[in-house]
Amino acid sequence: MKAFIINTTHEYPVKISVPFPVLKENEVYLKLTASSLNHRDLWITKGLYPGIRIGAIMGSDGCGMIDDKAYIINPGLDWGELQSHQSSAFRVLGVPDDGTFGQFIAINKKYLFPKPEHLSHAEAASLPLAGVTAFRALIKKACVCPGDKVLITGIGGGVALFAMQFALAMGCYVVVSSSNDLKIAEAINLGANAGYLYTNPDWAKNLIADIGGVDIIIDGACGDGFEKLIKVCNPGGRIVFYGATAGKIENINPQSIFWRQISIMGTTMGSQEDFSEMVDFVNNHKISPMIYKTLDFEEIAKGFEIMESGSQFGKIVFSYTD
Numbered sequence: 021m022k023a024f025i026i027n028t029t030h031e032y033p034v035k036i037s038v039p040f041p042v043l044k045e046n047e048v049y050l051k052l053t054a055s056s057l058n059h060r061d062l063w064i065t066k067g068l069y070p071g072i073r074i075g076a077i078m079g080s081d082g083c084g085m086i087d088d089k090a091y092i093i094n095p096g097l098d099w100g101e102l103q104s105h106q107s108s109a110f111r112v113l114g115v116p117d118d119g120t121f122g123q124f125i126a127i128n129k130k131y132l133f134p135k136p137e138h139l140s141h142a143e144a145a146s147l148p149l150a151g152v153t154a155f156r157a158l159i160k161k162a163c164v165c166p167g168d169k170v171l172i173t174g175i176g177g178g179v180a181l182f183a184m185q186f187a188l189a190m191g192c193y194v195v196v197s198s199s200n201d202l203k204i205a206e207a208i209n210l211g212a213n214a215g216y217l218y219t220n221p222d223w224a225k226n227l228i229a230d231i232g233g234v235d236i237i238i239d240g241a242c243g244d245g246f247e248k249l250i251k252v253c254n255p256g257g258r259i260v261f262y263g264a265t266a267g268k269i270e271n272i273n274p275q276s277i278f279w280r281q282i283s284i285m286g287t288t289m290g291s292q293e294d295f296s297e298m299v300d301f302v303n304n305h306k307i308s309p310m311i312y313k314t315l316d317f318e319e320i321a322k323g324f325e326i327m328e329s330g331s332q333f334g335k336i337v338f339s340y341t342d
């Protein structure tokens with residue numbers, strides 16, 4: 021079968037013919053119909069991710085068919101028993117384990133969940149990794165409540181957009197940040213209440229002048245900009261971060277955190293329970309993922325180029341044909 025593998029780092033995945041996967045205990049074959057790109061895939065091609073196995077089929081997100089039934093895959097493998105954190109055996113599907121950028125995958129049936137009926141295959145394929153990360157960050161870690169003021173940073177990102185959609189569904193007042201005016205306008209069009217350019221040095225001052233501050237912040241960037249997140253966080257507020265696209269945080273004044281009783285929490289993907297609850301939430305609220313671009317399976321390298329340029333607003337999806 022055809023699959024895109026990591027051949028070497030510092031190169032986009034390459035398409036080769038690979039042997040049909042062999043089933044292990046409790047595994048079934050899923051014929052993939054769509055997959056989507058996560059920033060993780062880009063980090064892997066840059067050699068900036070632990071546990072890279074050269075030759076592995078890439079891709080964490082997927083939707084596919086078994087007979088006439090459609091499923092999505094929970095890409096969080098072997099989370100373990102505890103809800104507080106993952107076990108040492110935890111892995112993300114798609115390097116080192118063979119992932120979804122192939123025509124078929126052999127996958128333990130416990131990771132398969134029925135495709136939400138209101139979603140197309142492309143939409144469903146964009147949900148798993150980013151959706152569960154956003155759900156755990158916002159609902160499980162930040163414990164968001166209706167009416168909370170929530171800031172979602174870097175709204176062009178896949179996780180950020182799900183966090184925004186989930187917060188809006190919860191009845192929150194949602195503020196977004198971006199490097200791009202058009203992305204802010206698009207987010208407001210989708211229901212966000214306000215938006216700020218994080219590239220404007222005065223954005224935090226402006227937010228405080230406009231709405232006082234926010235109760236909850238969901239961030240995937242960290243870096244030097246994190247200091248401003250603490251400034252705009254209300255006393256008693258919660259900041260949850262799931263990524264570090266902008267690097268280390270080196271400029272924090274601890275007093276600004278402890279005196280104002282701010283909680284800062286890290287989060288990573290989610291448990292089987294989180295995933296199942298996320299799918300229920302998406303079904304109940306009829307949430308449709310934001311797709312920026314749907315490309316053909318053959319065009320996987322183009323998807324990486326788009327993500328590397330940072331121009332996307334939402335998910336980059338690959339649609340598979342026979």
Ligand SMILES: NC(=O)c1ccc[n+]([C@@H]2O[C@H](COP(=O)([O-])OP(=O)(O)OC[C@H]3O[C@@H](n4cnc5c(N)ncnc54)[C@H](OP(=O)(O)O)[C@@H]3O)[C@@H](O)[C@H]2O)c1
Pocket residue numbers: 057058059060063149150153173174175176177178179180197198199200203218240241242243245262263264265266287288289327330332334
């Ligand atoms: N821990 C986990 O489980 C987990 C899960 C998923 C992702 N992640 C990590 O989270 C990050 C985002 O992942 P993704 O897949 O959502 O990526 P993505 O779709 O490529 O989105 C990246 C977004 O980051 C935003 N950004 C870049 N620099 C920023 C800055 N200085 N301040 C605020 N936002 C900034 C940009 O937003 P604008 O274009 O709007 O400026 C960009 O659209 C990555 O680092 C990824 O590895 C972690």
